[in-house]
Amino acid sequence: MSRLASLTPATAVGASKDLLAELVNRHGQVGDMVAAMAHSPAVLGGYLQLSTGNEASETQPMIDLGLRVYREPASISDEHIAGLRAYGYGDREIADVVGIVALNILTGAFNLVAGVKPDEPDR
Template sequence: MPRLARLTPDTAVGTSRDLLAELTSRHGRTGDMVATMAHSPAVLSGYLQLSRAMGRAKLDRRISERVSIAVQTLQGCALCLDAHVDAARARGVDEEEIDRAREGTSADPAIAAIITLALQVYRQPTSITDEQIAALREFGHSDRAIADVVGIVALNVLTGAFNLVAGLTPGSDSGA
C-alpha cells in the first residue's frame, strides 16, 4: 500500500503543479512514482532532469538495462526491477542474460565487467581500481560509457529508494 499520496496537477502546488501539468499534457497521464515525487519539487525536477540526461547516455540500452536489473535486484525495488526486465526484453535481451543480470553478471565478459563496475559504484565506489578501469577500456568501453554507468546507478538509486520509501509496488503504478 502506498505510503505517500499521489498528486495531480490539481492537487500539487507551485513547480510540482507545473511539472505535472506539462507531463500530463505531453503524455496524457503520469505514473505513480512521478505523481508521488511531486511532493518534493526538488526531487521531481531532479529525477526528470537526470532521467532525460541518461536517455542520451552512450552505453547501449541493452547493457544499461542489465546494469539496472543488477542494481535493482540488490536494492530490492520490485517496481523498478519489473520495469527494467520488461525494457530489457523489449530490446531483445534473452531470459538467460536477464537471469545473469539478476546475479550481477553476463555471459559476455565485457558486459560482466561493466555490471561489476556498476555494482561496485552502488556498494563501495572506493573499491574501484585503476586496473579495473583499464580493463574496461581494453574491453572497448569508452570513458563516456564508464561515466554513464555512474549516472545509471545514481538514477536507479533515486528511483528505487523513492519507490521503497513511498511504498510503491508492482501493480500500483499506472505508468511512468
C-alpha cells in the first residue's frame, strides 16, 4: 500500500490536475508513482520533463560519466568533459546524462518514501 494517496485528474488541483489529465488522455492511465507525485506539481512536472526529454546514449564514455555522476560527482574534471567532447558529445548529451541520473535517483527515492512498489516487468 502506498504511503501517499494516488491522485487523479478529478482529485488533483492546479498544474498537477492538468499534467495528470494530459497523461491519462495520452496513455489511458498513470502509474502509482506518478499519481502520488501529483501532490507536488514541481516534482511531477520535473519528473515528466526529465523522463521525456532525455534519451540515453549507450556508448561506454557516456555510461562511465553516468556512473561517475552517481558515485562521485565532485571528481568530474575538465579533462573528463574534454574526453567526452573528443568522442563528439556536446553540451546537450552531457547535460542529459546528469538529468538521467537525477531522474533515476528521484524515482527510486520517491518510490521508497511513498511506499510505491515498482511494476513487475512483463514476462
